[in-house]
Amino acid sequence: MFRRIIGLLMLALGLVGIVISAAGVYYGRQAVDSTFSGLDDTLVLATQGLDTAVDSLELAKLTLGDVNNGLDTVGEATLNMAKTVTDTRPLLDQVSVVVSQNAPASVEAMQSSIPALAEVAATIDQTLSTLSAFSIDEEILGVPFKYDLGINYAPEVPFDEAFEGLGSSLEGLPEELRSVDGNLSVANENLAAISDSIVAISADLDTINGRIAEVPAQIDSYVEIVDQINGSLETVRTQVTQQQERVKLILTFVLVWWGMPQLALVMIGWDFLFGRRGATAKEIREDVMEELEEEFEELRDNDDEKKE
Structure with missing residues (x-):
């Protein structure tokens, strides 16, 4: 009787283990898909953000080109x-x-565009800093997964501060240009002095224009960096997809490997319940009948003892 109880217990435990193994394979693969899908969505969102930043930079470049021409x-x-x-x-x-x-109107037009350009530059700086700090260092089922974009972005002067510095260099210039009108009226008879002043103003405009002319090249370098980051993100997405299948394969192997001993436990429990391992159906039936006859005899003996 004790043998059958042990066999029943082992059979139940083995079946539960097999069910857990099968459920682990099914739900574990779903969990891996969900986790890697969220990571892929994050990478896609980052790529879209960089594309938007590139569009903003191109627009800023066109605006600066117009100001430069003016x-x-x-x-x-x-x-x-x-x-x-x-x-x-x-x-x-x-x-x-x-x-x-x-x-002054041209300079003020440029000054009015600098806050928007500085805001775009701050967004780009923040995006590049975030991507520079982006890394994955986790362990799944004992398997370490480490990713980073390989980006080291730490400029000496942030992009937005460069634009703000340009705007600061233009402060007061429109007022200075407008004040020349009064000076020209007063110095109407001194044409030589007025000519010298205008030449100086022209030199200032050339200096400012030279600074503005350098900005599109910087924008092009930022666009190139963003394009490189986009390429890195695409590579990471491909690697993540490959790692996803690998993790699912490892998870399936581990759970199936864990479930195989449960099958052996079921077989042992079955043997404990119904007889020798590998016995024929006839032998199992004979063993079961013998056990039943022994139990009936014990019950009869107990009844006889009670009657006496």
């Missing part, structure tokens, strides 16, 4: 006026218009 035009016009003002006084009024109206 300042080129203003600088050339100012220089031409400075050359002709010494020869004819009527040109002084035209110089006054160019210097006190057109040039």
Whole structure:
């Protein structure tokens, strides 16, 4: 009787182990798919954010190109006026218009665009810093998984501060340009001095324009960096997909390996319940009948003892 109880217990434990192994394979693979799917979604979102940043940089580059062209035009016009003002006084009024109206308007247009450019630059800086710190260091079923993008982004001067510095260099310039009008009116009879002032202004515009002309090259370098990061993200996504299948295979192997002994436990329990391992059906039936006859005889003996 004790043998049958042990056999029943081992049979039950073995069956439960097999069920747990099968359920672990099914739900474990689903959990792995869910985990890696979330990681893939994060990488896709990062890629989309970088694409948006590239579009913003391209727009900023076009805006700076327009400002650069405008300042080129203003600088050339100012220089031409400075050359002709010494020869004819009527040109002084035209110089006054160019210097006190057109040039300040162009500089103010650029100043108004700098906050938006600085905001875009701050977003890019934050994105690049986040991607530089991005790494995965986890252990799944004893298997270490480590990923990083291989990006080291630590500029000496943040991108947004560079734009803000450019904006600071332009502060007060429109007012200075407008104040020239009054000076030109007062110095109408001193054309030589006015010509020198206009030449100096033209030089300032050339300096500012030279600084602005350097910005598109920096934007191109940032776009190239973002493109490289996008390529790295695509590589990481491919590697993640490959690792996903590997993790699922390892998980399946481990759970199946764990479930095989449970099958042996079921076989042993079955043997304890119904007889020798590998016995034929006839032998098992004979063993069961013998056990039943022995139990009936014990019951009869107990009844006889009670009657006596």
